[in-house]
Amino acid sequence: MLEVARDLVGCVVSHAGASGVIVETEAYHDSEPACHAFVGLTNRTRTLFGPPGRAYVYRSYGIHALLNAVCEPEGIGAAVLIRALEPLDGIELMRTRRGLGRVEQLSSGPGKLTQALGIDLTENDTPLTGAGPVAIYPCPTARGDVELVVSQRIGITKAVELPWRFCAVGSVHVSRRN
DNA sequence: CATGGGATTGACT
């Protein structure tokens, strides 16, 4: 799971005419209380405990949709939260969806990037492999080898100490800089 | 069936 979180930085996520390069991720696992799957298998966490390579999308604070990639085998509740993107294609469409002009603010946060890509709860439990509406794949240009900085996860109240956040060094598109 | 708490954001002091 941590390996997936590291590998996803530098990959491309695309949906509905827009795409971006992942510059920030966080890992979550059912063994620690910050993870939704910590409470066990419920209707909400069904996707998390399902097969890997699918999207877990949920509503945060009643307002935002947050995108995760489920990443451990079926029966283990673990996922990687996609926290920020560097816009790649469909930037005008992203601007329209976000109602903003500045590229640095189009997708520099987990709620912002789903809005920019047009992702909502209907994409929950769909495959990320290319067979579904949301696709994640390696960056076509030589962007794969990114230097990472590891830190504590953001915006949570439990298991705050785990160093499970991964950011691309120097990116101006991460949600919060060091 | 009622309640409370978020893996956030943007507006405002």
Next chain:
DNA sequence: GTCAATCCCATGC
């Protein structure tokens, strides 16, 4: 720096 918006869902009565 503070704070409200807003809804899904797990929990408890």
